[in-house]
Amino acid sequence: MYPHERSLVEQLADKPFALIGVNSDRDLESIRAIVKEKNITWRSFWNGPQGTGGPISTEWGVTGWPTIYVLDAEGKIRYKNVRGADMDEAITKLLAEMGQEVELTHAASLPTGSKQSTVRQRRRGGGGSASVQ
Amino acid sequence: MRSVCWVVAVMVLVGGCGAPDQPGPDVSDKDAGSSKETRPLSPEEQFEQLNLDYVQAVEKAGDEDGLQSPTVADQYAGKFLELASAHPESRTAFASLNWVAVFAKDPALQNQAIDQMVANHVDNVGLSRLNMQMAQKPLSDESDAQLTTMIEKSSDESIRASATMALARQLSSVPEDQQDEERIKSLYQSVVDQYTSQPRMVAAASQALAKFRFRIGQIAPEIDGEDLDGQAFKLSDYRGKVVVLDFWGDW
Structure with missing residues (x-):
């Protein structure tokens, strides 16, 4: 996830785009260290010391990690749980609605390999996900 | 099957176990006294x-759970349905129909049973438990019609409330983009508005209603929090931008 997200943030730096995290790690000190170590350049809300049981994820009914919402410029929820190439497509469409044409390309060194193969990596499941209870 | 009943009846009488028979000789049952050996079993x-x-x-x-014996369950479902239709208004009928609704594997048999429960026992509180299932x-x-009838006809609040919840849950079981959102919402809302005697269902209904705020097409509710450095900020600070909101954790 991180390399794809970092790539998005870099490519869209001068566009009306923001990647906002809601971090659900319990320990603030260790997540700060990870942010530095893994070069996580985007801002995150902290879900609090209860981790996945924190107030933000609870209010939003999030039970799987990661969970993605894509909002348009009006703040309207337009997509949910899009990953990889699907996320790129969602972002491209929403920026196009604002008259911003972008073409996203990612380095072949992304962990999932080609852009096509990232499409298959959608939804929950896979090593990186977790759930409450 | 019938012969088994008779045999058992005879055994009970011959054995004289003092079965709690109806007292007095003047029982309304026509067969009473007609033949000592063949007193028919009561519905119970x-x-x-x-x-x-x-x-x-x-x-x-060889299958104690009955899980591998759908034919046996359905075969007995037929017998329970027969017993129910012999005494359609009785408690035994309700218990028999409930047995079919719970144990029958064939949906047609289940529906037949539930249709009769709704037609003849719409005030039997046992329906509340059935509705959870x-x-x-x-x-x-079929289930839409059965639950709708319970909501319209039952005089019991717990039955109406549980039927409303069950119907809303069923309507929510189809993919989100195919759901009748307005109908689901109005069902949950009716639980919140009308069934204050059922606090747990009211809580569940309001929780379900809250989730609609986070559906595609809705304006994302505000997040007013702090970043990992303790700086306060809001989701709405990013209005005017396309936002990817990523619930993540490093584990």
Whole structure:
């Protein structure tokens, strides 16, 4: 996830785009260290010391990690749980609605390999996900 | 099956176990006194007997859970339906129909039973328990009609409330973009508005309603929090931008 997200943030730096995290790690000190170590350049809300049981994820009914919402410029929820190439497509469409044409390309060194193969990596499941209870 | 009942009836009488028979000789039953050996089993006794027979049949099939014996369950469902239609208004009928609704594997048999429960026992509080089970099942035209009838006809609040919840849950079981959102919302809302005597269902309904705020097409509710450095910020600070909101954790 991180390399794809970092790539998005870099490519869209001068566009009306923001990647906002809601971090659900319990320990603030260790997540700060990870942010530095893994070069996580985007801002995150902290879900609090209860981790996945924190107030933000609870209010939003999030039970799987990661969970993605894509909002348009009006703040309207337009997509949910899009990953990889699907996320790129969602972002491209929403920026196009604002008259911003972008073409996203990612380095072949992304962990999932080609852009096509990232499409298959959608939804929950896979090593990186977790759930409450 | 019938012959088994008779045999048991005879055994009970011959054995003289002091079965709690109806007192007095003047029983309204026409057959009373007509033949000592062949007193028919009461509906309750027939129900018990059918239950025992079923357990034995399942054990005989080497499958105590009955999970592998759908044909046995459906075969007995037929007998329970028969027993119910012999005494359609009785408690035994309700218990028999409930047995079919719970144990029958064939949806047609289940529906036949539930249709009769709704037609003849719409105020029997046992329906509330059935509705909890109905809530877990996929939506069908039959279940929609059965639950709607309970909501319209039952005089019992717990039945109406549980039927409303079950119907809303079933309607929510189809993919989000195919749901009748307005109908689901109005069902949950009616639980919140009308069934204050059922606090747990009211809580569940309001929780379900809250989730609609986070659906595609809705304006994302505000997040007013702090970043990992303790700086306060809001989601709405990013209005005017396309935002990817990523619930993440490093684990």
